[in-house]
Amino acid sequence: MKRFSSFRVLASIGVVMLGLAVTAPRTQSQAGVTDAVTGLAATTNGFAEEFCGGGQFRQDRVTNSPNSPRIPADICSFDFAAEVFGREATEADGLGPVFNNVGCGTCHFSPALGGSSQITEKRAGAFRDGVFADHPGGSLIQDRGLDPDFIEVTDPRANVFAFRSSLTVAGGGYIEAIGDDTLRGIANGQPVGIRGQVIDVEIAESPGSNGVGRFGWKGQQASMVSFAADTYVNDIGITSPLQPNENTVNGRPVGVRDTVPPGHPDDPNFPDNEGVDVELFALFMRSLPAPSRGPTTPAVEAGSIVFDSIGCSGCHVRSIVTSAPGTVINGGALRVGNVLGNKRIHPFSDFLLHNIGTGDGIVQNGGPRSRNRLRTPPLWGLRFRGRFMHDGQSLTLTDVIHRHTNQAEAASDAFKALSHANKSNLLAFLNSL
Numbered sequence: 001m002k003r004f005s006s007f008r009v010l011a012s013i014g015v016v017m018l019g020l021a022v023t024a025p026r027t028q029s030q031a032g033v034t035d036a037v038t039g040l041a042a043t044t045n046g047f048a049e050e051f052c053g054g055g056q057f058r059q060d061r062v063t064n065s066p067n068s069p070r071i072p073a074d075i076c077s078f079d080f081a082a083e084v085f086g087r088e089a090t091e092a093d094g095l096g097p098v099f100n101n102v103g104c105g106t107c108h109f110s111p112a113l114g115g116s117s118q119i120t121e122k123r124a125g126a127f128r129d130g131v132f133a134d135h136p137g138g139s140l141i142q143d144r145g146l147d148p149d150f151i152e153v154t155d156p157r158a159n160v161f162a163f164r165s166s167l168t169v170a171g172g173g174y175i176e177a178i179g180d181d182t183l184r185g186i187a188n189g190q191p192v193g194i195r196g197q198v199i200d201v202e203i204a205e206s207p208g209s210n211g212v213g214r215f216g217w218k219g220q221q222a223s224m225v226s227f228a229a230d231t232y233v234n235d236i237g238i239t240s241p242l243q244p245n246e247n248t249v250n251g252r253p254v255g256v257r258d259t260v261p262p263g264h265p266d267d268p269n270f271p272d273n274e275g276v277d278v279e280l281f282a283l284f285m286r287s288l289p290a291p292s293r294g295p296t297t298p299a300v301e302a303g304s305i306v307f308d309s310i311g312c313s314g315c316h317v318r319s320i321v322t323s324a325p326g327t328v329i330n331g332g333a334l335r336v337g338n339v340l341g342n343k344r345i346h347p348f349s350d351f352l353l354h355n356i357g358t359g360d361g362i363v364q365n366g367g368p369r370s371r372n373r374l375r376t377p378p379l380w381g382l383r384f385r386g387r388f389m390h391d392g393q394s395l396t397l398t399d400v401i402h403r404h405t406n407q408a409e410a411a412s413d414a415f416k417a418l419s420h421a422n423k424s425n426l427l428a429f430l431n432s433l
Contacts, residue, residue: 033321036174036343039289040112046339047173047287048078071279081284084277086113089236094273097150097254098142098247099237104281107166107235111384114170114288120163120392121235123362127160132363132371136251139362140234150249162360164217165392168381172215173286175351175378176224177322177329177340180212186317186350194314194407196352197373199366204229204242209331214351217390218364219375223330228281241275290345291381294432303429306422310414315376315407316348348379348433357405358389382433397430398423 037045052073086105089095100121101107107119122143124135135141136155145151154161187196201213204226211222221227229242239246246254294300307313323329325341352375359372366373374390388394394403404412415423 032324033342033344036171036322036345037289038292040115040170040292043289044078044287045173045289047337048076048081048283050337050339051283051286052076071276071283075276075280076283078284078287081280081287082113084280085284089238091146094238096144096146096237098145098152098249100142100144100235103236104231108169114168114285116168116381116385117166118387118392120165123162123164123360124154124158125160125362126155126158127361127371132160132361132368134363137248139364142234142237142247145249150254152250155250160361162362163391163393164360165387165390167377168291168384169285170288170381171290171345171347171378172224172227172288173340174290174322174343174345175214175347176222176286176334177327177336177343178214178320178351179323179327179329182320182323183212183214183351186320187352190314190350193410194311194354196315196350196354196376197366197370198352199370201365202226203331203333205333206331211330212351213365214375217360217374217377218362218366218370219351219353220365223333224282224285225278225330225333228278228285229275232278232281238273238277240273240278242278286340290347291384291433293346293380294383296432297428299425299428300432301429302422303425303427303432306418306426307429310418310426311411313348314411315350315352315354316379317350318348319344319346321345346380349376351378352376354408355406356403356408358391358403360390379430379433383431397427 037043039045052071085108086103088102088106090102095102101119105113107117108114110117122141123139124141125139126133126135135158137152141152141154143152184198187198190196199213199219200210201220201222203209203211203223205223213219213222215221215224215227216230221230226242229240232238232240233243233245234247237247248254307316322340322343322345323336325336325338327336327341328334329336353366353370353373354376355373359374361371363371377390386395388397388400389403394400401412401415415426418426
């Protein structure tokens, strides 16, 4: 694939401004802790201004890893990051050879750039004699290719199949700023029957460093930069210094038809760009406010009480406080600034892996134990979704709750036993998130 220039925006998807920035009700503040900024793109939490402006607690790279460059000052802005996040790539930019879509915004645009969508990716593998094996070339099977010979198909030996839906990336900066010890503490405080699995994953921009996974349906990434680089190569097919290798086609290297010598810009395993795009994607996601809440009504308030009483908040944790400003995170790659530090967020998630009976059977970073576990999806932004669960196969919230079993069976059974009025109130509350 040809080398890609970060500064060439091919097709900009406009950032939608929706006047729905209703903040969640404020709760009792701790010393120095304030509520996170909420809203929708194109509103911003101020991260880009702090990061690019270089304030006292500028969120900045502590290490100077050659694998993850700084964003040049002349393009360091929320507007430019949004433009790059929303562009559509072509083959000339490094798209492919296999891919799922042509840009970040094509899968994250509901109700605005950075949101969720109805789009799913597909995965497969084989599980025999108690052992899971990836599909040839990896569990992710890309739907599209640049060449008739670059179309991935499902191996007939596969017996594990899964779809995964696209969730919002809004509020991602706050999630990234949650301390590893905070997430471990949540897990340790949960009753054994519903305790979530904490997994440590490698931080791509800080080789040799690990962090608690919190992004992706399997919690497979711990930082926004790692998440961006991984998605760039796997869903769009564009490589970077953090992910320099092209995807194979069902395990078959794309270079088998390529006579270009290794190390040349046209070699299939030469990065398509210098990594600035990945940093800009992370800048955009870190700059998005947490999703806003809908109007609060008596039914919503009553449903909030029901949510707690039947045990939903055991995994869908209401409030978490991010790390203090100045805290070094991501293996030394970033320092938490004022904008994201000491902020109380309301994600309704513990960001841990649980078995609720809907696991997709795929093993990634969490080992064999994680095969039927999925990360608790944040419920913020739920009111903007029309398809639910990891596979997008549930179309009503009642069906979602009914699908909860195993670690969530007690809560699901409690919901089924509720009166019609309490069920209605709970659904009203969920639809306000």
